[in-house]
Amino acid sequence: xxxxxxxxxxxxxxxxxxxxxxxxxxxxxxxxxxxxxxxxxxxxxxxxxxxxxxxxxxxxxxxxxxxxxxxxxxxxxxxxxxxxxxxxxxxxxxxxxxxxxxxxxxxxxxxxxxxxxxxxxxxxxxxxxxxxxxxxxxxxxxxxxxxxxxxxxxxxxxxxxxxxxxxxxxxxxxxxxxxxxxxxxxxxxxxxxxxxxxxxxxxxxxxxxxxxxxxxxxxxxxxxxxxxxxxxxxxxxxxxxxxxxxxxxxxxxxxxxxxxxxxxxxxxxxxxxxxxxxxxxxxxxxxxxxxxxxxxxxx
Numbered sequence: 114x115x116x117x118x119x120x121x122x123x124x125x126x127x128x129x130x131x132x133x134x135x136x137x138x139x140x141x142x143x144x145x146x147x148x149x150x151x152x153x154x155x156x157x158x159x160x161x162x163x164x165x166x167x168x169x170x171x172x173x174x175x176x177x178x179x180x181x182x183x184x185x186x187x188x189x190x191x192x193x194x195x196x197x198x199x200x201x202x203x204x205x206x207x208x209x210x211x212x213x214x215x216x217x218x219x220x221x222x223x224x225x226x227x228x229x230x231x232x233x234x235x236x237x238x239x240x241x242x243x244x245x246x247x248x249x250x251x252x253x254x255x256x257x258x259x260x261x262x263x264x265x266x267x268x269x270x271x272x273x274x275x276x277x278x279x280x281x282x283x284x285x286x287x288x289x290x291x292x293x294x295x296x297x298x299x300x301x302x303x304x305x306x307x308x309x310x311x312x313x314x315x316x317x318x319x320x321x322x323x324x325x326x327x328x329x330x331x332x333x334x335x336x337x338x339x340x341x342x343x344x345x346x347x348x349x350x351x352x353x354x355x356x357x358x359x360x361x362x363x364x365x366x367x368x369x370x371x372x373x374x375x376x377x378x379x380x381x382x383x384x385x386x387x388x389x390x391x392x393x394x395x396x397x398x399x400x401x402x403x404x405x406x407x408x409x410x411x412x
Contacts, residue, residue: 128156129176130190136183137171144193149220185212192225204232207243214251234259241266246277249285261292261403268349269293292403293351300351303397304344307390315382320374333375335368351398353391362387 126139145152160175169176179186188204204210210233217225233256237244241263248257264272269290308329313319317336324331327340342361362383369379 127174129171129174130186131176131178132183132186133180134183136186137176138186138190139174140190148193148224149222151220181216182212184209185216188213189216189220189222189225192228203235204229207236207240207247210236211247214247230256237263240275242272243275243277245289246275246281249282250277250280258403261289262352262398264289265293265296265352265398266350266354288404292401295401296351296398297348299397299401300347300394301344303394304340304347304390307393308340315386316375316378317369317382320372322372322374333369333372335365335372335375338368339365347394351394353395353398356387356391356394 126141128140128142128145130138130140132138142152142156146156147153155177161169181189188209204213210229214226214229214233216222217229230251230253233244233248233253237256237260241260245257245260245264248254248260308327313330317333318330320333323334325334325337327337332340339361342364343356346355346361366380366383369375369383372379
């Protein structure tokens with residue numbers, strides 16, 4: 114049964130690449146030679162004569178058996194065709210990325226390797242530690258930085274086991290720990306700084322019932338309790354998404370509902386604060402590089 118081909122764009126194909134799972138891709142020697150020194154050398158070697166009964170040929174075309182699976186080859190070859198983005202789009206999983214990246218390196222397809230380096234960044238939000246491990250292993254600094262930023266969503270070490278953990282060096286784990294520590298301290302100082310510079314129109318600054326001195330000004334008791342809890346959480350998860358998590362805010366608003374001055378406007382003010390501070394916090398975190406100087410994290 115002929116299961117070729119997803120990439121048969123013309124009758125001028127002159128080679129068949131057979132995947133490890135038996136799928137045939139009819140392709141172009143010229144494109145392969147331009148893309149890969151490995152294929153260029155292979156096609157420059159003397160070729161055996163073709164016959165209809167030879168396992169090394171099919172329909173008059175030479176067959177090259179490869180170790181990669183159908184999905185990996187389909188993605189790899191597709192990246193050299195004009196309709197690639199429209200037809201295949203971005204790689205959607207770390208596992209697929211690993212297989213295609215391995216093949217691209219094996220065949221020395223530099224253009225694909227470069228494209229995949231960018232593509233890895235798009236996976237950092239969903240699986241930050243796996244992306245961090247792969248990015249540091251292959252020297253992909255921008256992907257490593259984006260992944261490190263997204264690891265701030267959970268406390269350091271809270272990500273559990275993952276397949277690429279063995280690829281992470283002790284040095285890189287130590288630097289990531291220093292990055293988490295530095296970001297936690299920056300988050301704490303950003304929160305304190307916010308109280309000095311922020312708009313004082315929020316209800317908790319103007320409440321005349323149940324006020325407490327927080328070191329710089331009087332605020333509502335419920336607000337002080339909320340910010341103390343937020344400061345603790347931000348040391349472990351110093352990211353804007355932490356501010357927007359609902360548990361702490363919900364508890365604070367329950368307490369605010371008991372205050373005659375805050376109960377009606379606290380929900381809107383809380384939402385305004387969370388949006389503004391989350392954006393400010395992410396902006397501050399983005400200024401730190403994961404390869405942070407130990408002196409910075411230890412200061």
